[in-house]
Amino acid sequence: xxxxxxAPSGVSGRALQKDIPQATVARLATYLRVLAMLADDGVAIVxxxxxxVAAGVNSAKLRKDLSFLGPNGVRGVGYDVAKLRTRIEDxxxxxxxxxxxxxxxxxxxxxxxxxxxFRRRGFTVVGMFDSHPEVIGISVAGLVxxxxxxxxxxxxxxxxxxxxxxxxxxxxxxxxxxxVASGLQSILSFAPCELTAPETVEVRRVDLAVELxxxxxxxxxxxxxxPEVAHAVSGRIAHRAPAHTAAGxxxxxxxxxxxxxxxxxxxxxVVTP
Numbered sequence: 001x002x003x004x005x006x007a008p009s010g011v012s013g014r015a016l017q018k019d020i021p022q023a024t025v026a027r028l029a030t031y032l033r034v035l036a037m038l039a040d041d042g043v044a045i046v047x048x049x050x051x052x053v054a055a056g057v058n059s060a061k062l063r064k065d066l067s068f069l070g071p072n073g074v075r076g077v078g079y080d081v082a083k084l085r086t087r088i089e090d091x092x093x094x095x096x097x098x099x100x101x102x103x104x105x106x107x108x109x110x111x112x113x114x115x116x117x118f119r120r121r122g123f124t125v126v127g128m129f130d131s132h133p134e135v136i137g138i139s140v141a142g143l144v145x146x147x148x149x150x151x152x153x154x155x156x157x158x159x160x161x162x163x164x165x166x167x168x169x170x171x172x173x174x175x176x177x178x179x180v181a182s183g184l185q186s187i188l189s190f191a192p193c194e195l196t197a198p199e200t201v202e203v204r205r206v207d208l209a210v211e212l213x214x215x216x217x218x219x220x221x222x223x224x225x226x227p228e229v230a231h232a233v234s235g236r237i238a239h240r241a242p243a244h245t246a247a248g249x250x251x252x253x254x255x256x257x258x259x260x261x262x263x264x265x266x267x268x269x270v271v272t273p
Contacts, residue, residue, distance in 0.1 A: 020091070024065045028088050030055045031062070035085040036121070047078040094122040099159060101184075103175050104166030105130035105138070105145045108190060112164065114141045126158045131171075148175070155182040165189040176203070 020028075034054045038046055048066075052059040066072050069087050072079055089095050100123050102109055112118075113125050129148040130136055136147050146154060163184045165175050172191035179187055180201055187203045189195055192210075197203050 020068045024068060027057060027065050028092060032085060032088045035081055038081050039085060043081055045078045046081055097122040097124060098161045099124055099126045100162045100164060101127040101158060101160040102164040103129045103148060105135045106166060109166035110140050113143060126160060127154055151178050152182045162186045165191055167191060169193045
């Protein structure tokens with residue numbers, strides 16, 4: 001098999017990163033997860049159709065996404081799992097791995113530090129910090145929780161590339177400011193509030209409550225209507241006045257005005273991506 005996995009004209013993964021759309025980057029991360037599972041199962045070659053099905057996309061979109069990486073597969077043969085995995089890791093900046101510090105040793109923070117999947121994907125938690133006296137000094141997954149007051153000198157010594165914030169809402173901005181002042185340029189926050197940071201700092205926010213609300217919406221939208229609601233709706237439709245008389249009926253005109261006046265306003269609402 002004679003696959004080529006380098007980018008055209010020797011272009012590095014770092015040079016390609018600026019040209020890859022954000023949506024494609026998200027899917028590349030999914031492809032990488034699937035490739036890792038295939039490698040664990042001893043699979044050496046995978047077709048675009050098989051990889052697309054496993055990743056939940058169509059094969060045309062997958063081939064377009066992978067085209068950003070340069071030549072990868074062989075027509076009629078497929079993709080070399082190990083080589084494609086290495087190529088995606090290079091483009092996603094995972095080749096050298098990342099050192100991560102986490103601020104907030106509560107239940108969520110401890111769960112994240114204890115998750116072994118991060119290390120397998122190139123993320124090593126090298127420091128954990130908190131401000132609560134009862135938490136400082138305890139051991140979590142082999143790491144001793146340190147006082148957040150020592151954050152700046154610790155970051156200078158640990159040389160992390162990514163920071164994770166799992167502190168309460170009212171403390172998140174202060175922690176973010178300390179991380180930025182210490183030189184961190186990539187921050188993942190689990191605090192529900194928006195954080196302010198310089199344009200040179202990338203801050204991504206994970207709001208678990210919003211994700212649950214989105215699932216709630218999908219559940220409600222896909223649920224069958226209650227029998228009494230369906231009966232009431234069908235009854236209103238059956239007794240609805242003809243269209244040519246409704247327009248001139250004073251009572252119906254009033255009803256329409258009242259309904260529009262009570263529609264909820266989107267002003268002041270918060271939408272989280």
